[in-house]
Amino acid sequence: MTTHTNTTGISPFQNEAFVDFSQPENKKAMEDALTKVRATLGKDIPLHIGGEKITTEDRIVSINPGNTDEVIASVSKASKELAEKAMQTALTAFESWKRVPAAERAGYLFRAAELMRERKHEFSAMMIFEAGKNWPEAEADTAEAIDFMEYYAREMIRLSETNEHKPLTKVPGEDNKLSYIPLGVGVVIPPWNFPLAICVGMATAAIVSGNTVLLKPASVTPAIAHMFVELMEEIGLPTGVLNFIPGSGAEVGDYLTTHPKTRFISFTGSKEVGLRINRLAAETAPGQIWIKRIVAEMGGKDGIVVDETADLEAAASAIVASAFGFQGQKCSAGSRAFIVESVYDEVVELVAEKTKALRIGVQEENFPIGPVSDKNAYEKILEYIEIGKGEGRLIAGGGKAEGNGFYIQPTVFADVDGKARIMQEEIFGPVLALGKAKDYKEAIALYNDTEFGLTGAFFSKEEDRIAYALEDMHCGNLYINRKCTGALVGAHPFGGFNMSGTDSKAGGHDYLLLFTQAKMTARKI
The missing domain is CATH 3.40.605.10 (Aldehyde Dehydrogenase; Chain A, domain 1)
Known part of the structure; x- marks a missing residue:
C-alpha cells in the first residue's frame, strides 16, 4: 500500500469538484x-x-x-x-x-x-x-x-x-x-x-x-x-x-x-x-x-426566514431548492419558511410557480424530482399531505405522481400556523409549509419554535437584522442569503442542537x- 502523507507538512484540504453534466x-x-x-x-x-x-x-x-x-x-x-x-x-x-x-x-x-x-x-x-x-x-x-x-x-x-x-x-x-x-x-x-x-x-x-x-x-x-x-x-x-x-x-x-x-x-x-x-x-x-x-x-425541522428587504427571487429559489432537493429527504431540508407579511403573498406566488415547474421522473434520466425511499416513507408522506390539507392552503402538488415507483408531487401549503403538525413534525419528504409573520423578529421566533435545531437560513439585506439572526436563530448550521442545505466538508462542520443530536x-x-x-x-x- 502506498501512503499519501507528508508528516512534515500536509497540503491544504480542497473539496472535490462537482461534475458538470451539461458537458457531453x-x-x-x-x-x-x-x-x-x-x-x-x-x-x-x-x-x-x-x-x-x-x-x-x-x-x-x-x-x-x-x-x-x-x-x-x-x-x-x-x-x-x-x-x-x-x-x-x-x-x-x-x-x-x-x-x-x-x-x-x-x-x-x-x-x-x-x-x-x-x-x-x-x-x-x-x-x-x-x-x-x-x-x-x-x-x-x-x-x-x-x-x-x-x-x-x-x-x-x-x-x-x-x-x-x-x-x-x-x-x-x-x-x-x-x-x-x-x-x-x-x-x-x-x-x-x-x-x-x-x-x-x-x-x-x-x-x-x-x-x-x-x-x-x-x-x-x-x-x-x-x-x-x-x-x-x-x-x-x-x-x-x-x-x-x-x-x-x-x-x-x-x-x-x-x-x-x-x-x-x-x-x-x-x-x-x-x-x-x-x-x-x-x-x-x-x-x-x-x-x-x-x-x-x-434530523431536523429546518426552515428559512425571509424579511421584506430580501432579494425575493433568490429567497424563493432557495426555499424550493432546500425543500425539494432529493425529494426533501435530507435532515437539512428546509421544510418550513416564515415570511414577513408585507412580502408574503409575492414570495408565496414565486414558490408556487417554481415548485410547479419541477419535473418528476426516473432518476436514470436525471429528472429534478424522483421517488421517495420506500413504501413506508411513501405512505407516511401521503398521510402528512392529507393532514396538511386541513392545516393550510394547498398551492402546489398534493398527492401521488405517476410512475412505477414511490413518486409524490412536490407539495406546498401556505397560511400554516406555527403550531401545526406539518410545521412541527419531521416529514422527511417533498412537503413544504409556509407561514406569515408581522416582522423579522416574529419570523425568527416562529423558526425557533421547534424541538429540533439543525439548519436554518435568513434572507435580508439589512446588516443589523443579519446580526440579530446570527445571534438568535438557534441551530447548528445557519446560512445567510443562501439555501439551508449543502454543507461542505471542512467549510461547514455539520451537526445540530436540541433533538437534532449531539x-x-x-x-x-x-x-x-x-x-x-x-x-x-x-x-x-
Whole structure:
C-alpha cells in the first residue's frame, strides 16, 4: 500500500469538484456508468466478518424505488450470533490496528479516496438506482465521501504530530505531552439518505482514529454500503478492521448497542431511533468498564426566514431548492419558511410557480424530482399531505405522481400556523409549509419554535437584522442569503442542537476527538 502523507507538512484540504453534466463527455461517462452498474444488479451480497464472506438464508431485498420491479441486491442478514462473531473479530483486530501509526492509517484513506475518485460515476450510478437520487445529488454524495476520507486522513495526521496544535503549560524538569488514542470497537449505523457520504464519513473517521468498526448499513441502501466495504478491502485494509453486518435494528442493532464490549455508537437517523440508542447505551451491562460514547445526528425541522428587504427571487429559489432537493429527504431540508407579511403573498406566488415547474421522473434520466425511499416513507408522506390539507392552503402538488415507483408531487401549503403538525413534525419528504409573520423578529421566533435545531437560513439585506439572526436563530448550521442545505466538508462542520443530536460537527476539526480519548503523559527529565 502506498501512503499519501507528508508528516512534515500536509497540503491544504480542497473539496472535490462537482461534475458538470451539461458537458457531453460527462453526460456520456455517467450513461456508461449506469449501463455498467445496471449489469451488476440483482446479485447476492454476503456479510463480511474479518476475512470471511458469510451467506445467510434470511435476506434484505433492496429494490429500485423508482422502478419497484427492479431488484438491486439480495443481502444476507446478520443474526445475534453473527453479530457476536463480528464483535469478537473486531476486538481481536483492534489490538493490532490501534498500534498502527496514524500516518499509515491515514494512508489507507488517501488510497481509498483515490480509487473512489477513479470510479466516481459507478458509485453515483448505484445511488441513482438504489436511493433514487438524480445525477447531481448522487454526484454530490460521492464527492462528499471522497472529501470525508481525505479530510479525516489529514486531521488524523495533524492530531498525531507535535504538540504545537495542543500546547501545554510546561513544567521545569518534565516532558509533558497530550496524545489522542483510539477508543475500541464501535458500531456505525449510517442512514439511507446519504448512503455513501455519511456511511463513509462515519466509518472512516472511526477507523483512521485507530478503532475497529461494525458497520450496520441502512436496510434501504445496503448495496452502496457494500461497494464501500469492497473498496476498503481492495486497498488492503487489514481484516477485521471494518466488518459488514446488515441486519434488523431491533435484533442486531439493540444487541450491539447493549453489548459490554461496544465502546461507542455512531448513528445518523431518526429522533426516535437515536433516543432509543441513547437510552439503551446508558445502561451499564455486566462486564462493561466504560461509559459508552454516543455520536448521534437525528434530523431536523429546518426552515428559512425571509424579511421584506430580501432579494425575493433568490429567497424563493432557495426555499424550493432546500425543500425539494432529493425529494426533501435530507435532515437539512428546509421544510418550513416564515415570511414577513408585507412580502408574503409575492414570495408565496414565486414558490408556487417554481415548485410547479419541477419535473418528476426516473432518476436514470436525471429528472429534478424522483421517488421517495420506500413504501413506508411513501405512505407516511401521503398521510402528512392529507393532514396538511386541513392545516393550510394547498398551492402546489398534493398527492401521488405517476410512475412505477414511490413518486409524490412536490407539495406546498401556505397560511400554516406555527403550531401545526406539518410545521412541527419531521416529514422527511417533498412537503413544504409556509407561514406569515408581522416582522423579522416574529419570523425568527416562529423558526425557533421547534424541538429540533439543525439548519436554518435568513434572507435580508439589512446588516443589523443579519446580526440579530446570527445571534438568535438557534441551530447548528445557519446560512445567510443562501439555501439551508449543502454543507461542505471542512467549510461547514455539520451537526445540530436540541433533538437534532449531539452537534457532532462532521467534517470539522473537532470530529475525530469523538472517536479518541486524550492521554496526558509527563516524564521527569
